[in-house]
Amino acid sequence: MTIRSKLLLSVAIGLAQPALAEVTLTEGPSPIPDGEALSSDDLTVQNEHLAFTLAVGSQAPWGVPRGAIVDLAPVKEGEITLDRIAFADFIPNNWSAWPNTRRDVEIITQSPEKVVIRITRDFSKVDIATTYTLEEGSDRIHLMTEMTNKGEAPLDEQMSGFTLWPDSGYILPVPGLAGIDSGSAEAALSDRVVAYDADWFIALHAPYFDRVEYASKDLYATHSLAPGESRSFEGWLQVGPSGDLAPVISAEIERGELAAGSLSGEIGSTSGPVEASVLVVEKEGVPYIWTLTPDGSYEIDLPAGDYSIYATAAGYSDSAPQQVTVSADEGQKLDFGDLEAPGMLDFAVTDDAGKPLDARIAITEGQAPLVEFLGRQTFFTELDPIGETQASLAPGDYVFTIGHGTGFLSQGKEVSVSVASDETQEVNVSLDLAARPYEQNWYASDMHHHADQLEGTTPPEYVARSELAAGLDVIFLSDHDSTVNHAALAEIAKMRGVPFIPSVEFSPSWGHFNAYPLTLGEPLEIDTSTATAAEVLAEARRLGADAIQANHPFIPYGYLSSLEAGTVPGGFAPDFDLLEMNGPDDDAAVFARAGQFWTQGQRIFLSAGSDAHDVWNDNTGSARAYVHVPGGVSADGFVANLKAGRAYVTRGPLIEPEVMFGTELRIAPDEKRSLSFDLTAVNGLASASLVGPDGELSSQSFDPTQTTATAQFNVTATPRTEGVDWVALRVEDASGATAYSDPIWVNPLGESDVISQD
Structure with a gap:
């Protein structure tokens, strides 16, 4: 930290306890429970909605240079709640190495109405200056980063931008980009990603982005940076005290000055209102936003447009979807009364001899909650008793894939079950292990x-x-x-x-x-x-x-x-x-x-x-x-x-070698040695290749209906002018899964080493 920054900081931070709604700035270990920033130099900014800590003296995760947001939490009724992030800040080039020699901290503004901090770090020959602004009454941190290339060489093919890496909870990806781990944002229906759980949310709004990485946790712009050129990135981190995402879409409407209308209504079952229910909004066939309804009633603002909307709750069936067109400056009422209460399944998984097996149980068909704190799509059997677990699920027809070592030891088994409301069923599953x-x-x-x-x-x-x-x-x-x-x-x-x-x-x-x-x-x-x-x-x-x-x-x-x-x-x-x-x-x-x-x-x-x-x-x-x-x-x-x-x-494929990997195979001059490997692939075998220092030596193909086979190769000791001779195995199964072995060292026997064939 520069001397100027220290002087500014000493003036900026007051000792008096501020009013609840004021913006405050404190120096020292983060007051955010479960926070990682514990240095006396760290800076925490807080208002009535949120608190965040900049790791000025503490280490940031993953070797990122100091000076980034590492702790961020909602404030509820004047109390800071648990830290919910590992990291939420700017990354200059998709988590590449970050050569760094300095960090400058400036307090630009400190008042009860607003705190503004600028932190400048170097990325090799590039200056990266990020300004963090929190205002009184705001649930959003305003982020502005400027990259300036002070070197003599251009930076090409960069991916830079803000990231949001939670340390708990779940992710609602950028609408339209669910299922995309890495790729273009062309299909995006919005410019935000949301981390959430039942009792908090953090949304990253990033209007500049054109690409996602790590399943929407990184929102990047692809760009170059010529010598002397600067580029700016603007974003917002919005924080809320529950898993209700209505404020996220409201902020989006406000920021983009979008024409919008509202929806309201009641959610219930045949028994009456369903408390703690959720209204889910889809746009163009993909998840868009949701709002929570603690007492069974809801209200949400939406940009003008066409939507499909349904209601759900933990363990309850989804309602029938309703199509609606939201018009600017108009309100509509939409009720849902057809939710059904959950049923219960008791799973018991064994092998074909009746021995209990640890198992993974995944819903492959049937209702799988979009809002993940309402229920999981995947279950695991208990540690004790082995092979057993219980799941509360919405009524309806399901197909589960149940497996132990799926893809390696077994193919897993599909099991169809019809779940009835308020009933408990036993689901006993026997798995055939191929290996x-x-x-x-x-x-x-x-x-x-x-x-x-x-x-x-x-x-x-x-x-x-x-x-x-x-x-x-x-x-x-x-x-x-x-x-x-x-x-x-x-x-x-x-x-x-x-x-x-x-x-x-x-x-x-x-x-x-x-x-x-x-x-x-x-x-x-x-x-x-x-x-x-x-x-x-x-x-x-x-x-x-x-x-x-x-x-x-x-x-x-x-x-x-x-x-x-x-x-x-x-x-x-x-x-x-x-x-x-x-x-x-x-x-x-x-x-x-x-x-x-x-x-x-x-x-x-x-x-x-x-x-x-x-x-x-x-x-x-x-x-x-x-x-x-x-x-x-x-x-x-x-x-x-x-x-x-x-x-x-x-x-996937399994290998049992005739000669152990990592050991020596000695071969007499001019001798061809047969080398065999027993192979198993529950998805069927495709090929096996023997590889050496100069590439593939020989290969075999298999009928993909075969799950077991023996691959046999002839090996000779090849004199090498440089280096060591070895062979290793590559196996591919019918699904494209591969296995690679460590080497078997191949050494030729000298004349005095020739072993009698008697």
């Missing part, structure tokens, strides 16, 4: 999984429930820069009798690393926003890590991408053991880079993880490592054998 790899000492773990720290929204119990339902044999956790959930997962794992691997995802802006296993609960003692690569990896070893995994190495902020861009502090540090396969689009690139390491004689092997943050919407174990652990699995044994290359990674 039990643990019987051959192969054990699986998802080596990249989050709980409820930063943007993770999964309580520790549900991490375990989801991982066990995914057919994993080891519980694993890697929250961003946090160890606080280790003790809870360790206790759950002990109760269930399964190993637990405690990990942390070290998260600087230029690369993420999972380190494991760690000393339980030991906090980090490093600033990931300023540490060099060597310092980050050294901290992982200090915490007890036997293995360090370079996560998603080719995404914009992946370690290998940042090395290629020259943005890793201190340059390359070699002290890591594993490369992660995370996003399927990068699997081939990760495998190719691992192959380069192997040819150079470097024993950096493969790992895999889902990076799941929300187990109800993400697929735990969608990428996983299978590790051979002779004599039974333990956390230490799993990590040791993963690090030694006795493993493969997969999105």
Whole structure:
């Protein structure tokens, strides 16, 4: 912070307790409960609607330079409620590395009517100045960021803008863009995204945006920036004290000066008004907005236009939709009286021998609540009793997909059920398992999984429930820069009798690393926003890590991408053991880079993880490592054998090798050695390819109706003038899911090593 900023700040902050409606500015640790900004230099701004804290002295998440909003909460009846965000601020280029050397803080205005703060940071040769304004009586923080290129080179193909990353609750994506994780905003029906739960909402309004990333949590403009050029981005963060989103659309109408009308009415069932019900508004066939009706009556303003509207409530059936045209400056009354009360299902899941199975239960047909605090679309069986759970659901016809290790150990099973109002039914499901790899000492773990720290929204119990339902044999956790959930997962794992691997995802802006296993609960003692690569990896070893995994190495902020861009502090540090396969689009690139390491004689092997943050919407174990652990699995044994290359990674196919991965195959001169692999794919096999230092050696195709087969290849020891010879297997199933193995080292026998064939 500059000296000028400190002087301004000392004048700006008063000690007297202000009136409730005034805007206040305080310096010091955030007063927001559960906030992460704990430095004496941090700044908190508050009025009667909201409070937010700028991390001036505290670390910001993911290695973002200090000076960003890291805590944000509604204010209710004069009390600040819980922090609801991990991060909500400006990002200059889609979470790429952020080289940074300075931070200037200015208090532009401080009065009971308004507080204005400007924070300027550098992004390499670019200045990024963000102004934060909160006015008396406003439920919105006004954001204005100006990027100025002070370098001599242009910035091309940038994606910059404001982001909203909640640390709990749910997301209503930009209307029209639901289901789009990354792509153009051409189909957007509005310019806002909303994070919410039953007792709060935060909306990001971003009129400049033309692209979404991370399922609408990032609202970007695609742009370039010539030397000397500046570009401005304007947005608003709106905060509310409940999951009622009527204020969001009202703000949109006000901001855009849109012609609008209103709707009002009553919501009920045959028994009378339904309290705590919700009116859902769709536009052009997609979710648009909703309002809560605590007493069964509602009123909402809408821009003029055509809508489809229905009513619902927790466990109740949706009403029949009604079509309505909203006209400017007109009010209409619309009632809904056909909601039906919920019914109950008791699920019990076993294998074909009657043994209870942990299971994931997903609604694939039937009413699945749009407003997620009304009910889940996905359920998990309890930790105890195993294989059982109960669900309250709206009356109607459903199809559930119920699975244990779906896509790996079984295909899952579709079960049709008709739910009746006020009735309880038993649903008993038996699953046929196509494989039990643990019987051959192969054990699986998802080596990249989050709980409820930063943007993770999964309580520790549900991490375990989801991982066990995914057919994993080891519980694993890697929250961003946090160890606080280790003790809870360790206790759950002990109760269930399964190993637990405690990990942390070290998260600087230029690369993420999972380190494991760690000393339980030991906090980090490093600033990931300023540490060099060597310092980050050294901290992982200090915490007890036997293995360090370079996560998603080719995404914009992946370690290998940042090395290629020259943005890793201190340059390359070699002290890591594993490369992660995370996003399927990068699997081939990760495998190719691992192959380069192997040819150079470097024993950096493969790992895999889902990076799941929300187990109800993400697929735990969608990428996983299978590790051979002779004599039974333990956390230490799993990590040791993963690090030694006795493993493969997969999105579906299973492999049982004749010669263990990570070991040596010695072949006499001129000898052809047959090498076989037993394969299983519950979705049917497609192909298997043997790969070496120079690419594919040979391949086999299979009838896609086959779920098991043996792939057999001939291997010869090829003399190499440079590097090490090896072979590895790539398998693809009929659904396109792949598996990649670690190498088998191929060494030719010398004359004195030739083994007698007697």
